[in-house]
Amino acid sequence: MTNAIKKDGTIKTNRKYTSSFVVGFIFLLLFAFISLFPLFLVLINSFKTHAQILANPLSFPTELNFKNYVYTWEFGGFSEGFINSIKVTSTAIIINMLASAGMGYVLAERKVKLWKVYTFYFLVATTVPLQMFMLPLYSSFVQLKLIGNVYAVGVVIAAWNLPMPIFLMRTYFLKVPRELEEAARIDGCNTFKVFTNVMLPIVSPGLITVAVIVGLFSWNEYLLSTTLLQGEKNFTATLKFKNLNGTFSRSFDVIMAGAVIMVVPMIVVFLLLQRKFIEGMASGAVKG
Incomplete structure (x- = not known):
């Protein structure tokens, strides 16, 4: 050009x-x-009947039939599932944002003597499969009587997703000029004020990126939820859809409507935050 x-x-x-x-x-x-x-x-x-789907799944619907959505929402119990999913997802997001920001700042500024050990530990943690922790996790939940506790599951999901956000936030903090922190300390700011008033506003795109990534994973998480959330009243939207898929395995109209119900919230959230998310990923990918 x-x-x-x-x-x-x-x-x-x-x-x-x-x-x-x-x-x-x-x-x-x-x-x-x-x-x-x-x-x-x-x-x-999702707008067609089961017979219409079988006749020609590639054809357009003759009318916008929202009865599939109403029936699927009510019979599948998605209102209860969405509330539980919001609880799990929000818990995981809040914990990840706070923990990754704090740990990322410590590792970037090398505030502790064993920062290399911690960095290596979190790096290794990203390679360990989740299935290795399922038995001790389940035993701990049973002993602590936390089976079915959506907030406890949110904490576990946050812990499992923590290593990657830590490295992402560490990269952001490495890119912040040291002169800003030094100027703030000259003005009388302690470490907490430097972190909250100076550093966090600068790395806010990274926090949004962490929130989107963890939110997407938490909303769609299945293995931990199906193991630790027993009792249908505690099921997340993902488990509600799984039950729906088992009950209506031959009713494609209900399955399609349920799939749309599951996907739409995450698409809307991503479209609203896509600019910040892309900026955050692009900036966080550059090593400082």
Whole structure:
């Protein structure tokens, strides 16, 4: 792309697309189609009856039938499931934001002598499979009488997701100029005030990124929830949908409506925060 200045002073842009650009753009369109087409099929089939889906799953609905959503929401108990999912997700997000910000700041500023050990520990923790902790977790929950406690499950999910947010926030703190912290200390700020009043506002895009990543994982989490949340009144929306899938395994209209109900909240949240999320991931990926 080149720019040329016209006689009237305006800038004329001449776009010259190379073959590699065109090929890359076509591949991106292809990948977008592959990713979005299944979601599109789920959406259009959620408005159709079971017989219409079997007749032609690729056809558009003749009418927007919202009865599927009403029936699925009421019979599947999604109102209760959404409340439990919000409790689990919000607990995990709050804990991850606070813990990752604090630990990321400590590791970035090397406030402790064993910072290398802690860094290595969190790095190794990202490679350990969750299944290794299920038996001791379940035993601990039984002994502490926490089976079915949605907030306790939120804490466990937060702990499991903590290593990656810590490294992300550490990268953000490494990029903050040391002169800002030194100036704040000269003005009389202690470590807590420097952290809360100076550092956190600067790394706020990273906190939003952490919230989105942890929120998406927590909302869709299945293994921990199905193991530690016993009793249908404690089920999250994911477990409610799983029960729905078992009960209506041959009623595709109900399954499709339930899938849309599950997906829409996360899509809406991501669309609202996508700009901050992308900026946060791009900035956090650059090592300071």
